[in-house]
Amino acid sequence: MDGDLGDFLRSRRARIQPEEVGLPSHGRRRVPGLRREEVAQLAGVSVDYYIRLEQGRGAGGAARTKSGGVSDAVLDAIARVLHLDETERAYLHTVARPARNPARPAALRVRPGVQLLLDTVEQAPAFVLGPRLDVLAWNTLGDAVTGYSRMTSEERNIPRHVFLDPASRDLYPEWPAVAAESVAYLRLYAARHPEDAKLCALVGELSLRSEDFRRLWADHLVKEKTYGVKRIQHPEVGLLTFPYETLALPSESDQLLVVYTPEPGSETAERLALLGSWATSRTG
Structure with missing residues (x-):
């Protein structure tokens, strides 16, 4: 569904407090949790790259795979910063790189x-x-x-x-x-x-x-x-x-x-x- 990746990333960074990842928590914050630039810094990617990813506009540069998708390394780094569990990490990979020919839903009957x-x-x-x-x-x-x-x-x-x-x-x-x-x-x-x-x-x-x-x-x-x-x-x-x-x-x-x-x-x-x-x- 449109917007799933951006919505997911925004919801997850909103639940991480700066002190949880070693950042100072003082100062005025307009959004709850981490800022986008803080996630980018901690994940080791450029701020522009992360913003493009969160906005669903794709991401250019060396962090893309040969097939054009976001690399495992980048997604794993973001998952680490956002403290994702195994299910959330797998979900991030799925929505960041949706299948070109997704599997058809199972039949509405049992054998x-x-x-x-x-x-x-x-x-x-x-x-x-x-x-x-x-x-x-x-x-x-x-x-x-x-x-x-x-x-x-x-x-x-x-x-x-x-x-x-x-x-x-x-x-x-x-x-x-x-x-x-x-x-x-x-x-x-x-x-x-x-x-x-x-x-x-x-x-x-x-x-x-x-x-x-x-x-x-x-x-x-x-x-x-x-x-x-x-x-x-x-x-x-x-x-x-x-x-x-x-x-x-x-x-x-x-x-x-x-x-x-x-x-x-x-x-x-x-x-x-x-x-x-x-x-x-x-x-x-």
């Missing part, structure tokens, strides 16, 4: 073998996320916890559900963290698929309808969806605490298998067993 895998996971809720965090498939327990089968295909999108469905704030006791996580992953996806028209439409819709989304999108957070803990306030059985693991499906780009793994013998496991028995009786 029969993946659905069979989901169905064999009987003790844990599991589902598959696709492009733009669309929910593509789920197992019985996953449906018992989330109710995906009762939603329309449009509603089965994590960011749309989180930001546009008021019930999501009751469903997720830690709603701010869930909201931030969903936006941070969308940012990564946007860098990999800058020409995805459906993503642009989704971001546009959420930006118009949700002030929270606009704020988080402007923060330019980036984060992989890997593992963590999700808490869900289920309307029938109460609070469920799920450690979760996310696995990329190697044969399908941008499809993620997410499995909630309740602690054996925990209150959540007992409540999940109750939900499972109800789901079986309703479908039996």
Whole structure:
């Protein structure tokens, strides 16, 4: 998306205080964090070069690669100055040198073998996320916890559900963290698929309808969806605490298998067993 590189660099230098990088903090500053010339100095590039990079006007000189892009050395130096973590560093490389022929988003369906895998996971809720965090498939327990089968295909999108469905704030006791996580992953996806028209439409819709989304999108957070803990306030059985693991499906780009793994013998496991028995009786 246009402006991603400049927005990202500005947001990251704004969070670094001068004293963190050994610079004096006295004097009047018109912007929070580091100035552009300070980033350039610390990264070992010219001020003009860095300004051109941040403004998206390209950068000339010896720091370009033979193919015309910004060199790894320059990007790594900027990442060091801005204290980027591994995910942010990879994101910087991606948005600074977008692919000429970006990969096409994954299909909005799962292979029969993946659905069979989901169905064999009987003790844990599991589902598959696709492009733009669309929910593509789920197992019985996953449906018992989330109710995906009762939603329309449009509603089965994590960011749309989180930001546009008021019930999501009751469903997720830690709603701010869930909201931030969903936006941070969308940012990564946007860098990999800058020409995805459906993503642009989704971001546009959420930006118009949700002030929270606009704020988080402007923060330019980036984060992989890997593992963590999700808490869900289920309307029938109460609070469920799920450690979760996310696995990329190697044969399908941008499809993620997410499995909630309740602690054996925990209150959540007992409540999940109750939900499972109800789901079986309703479908039996």
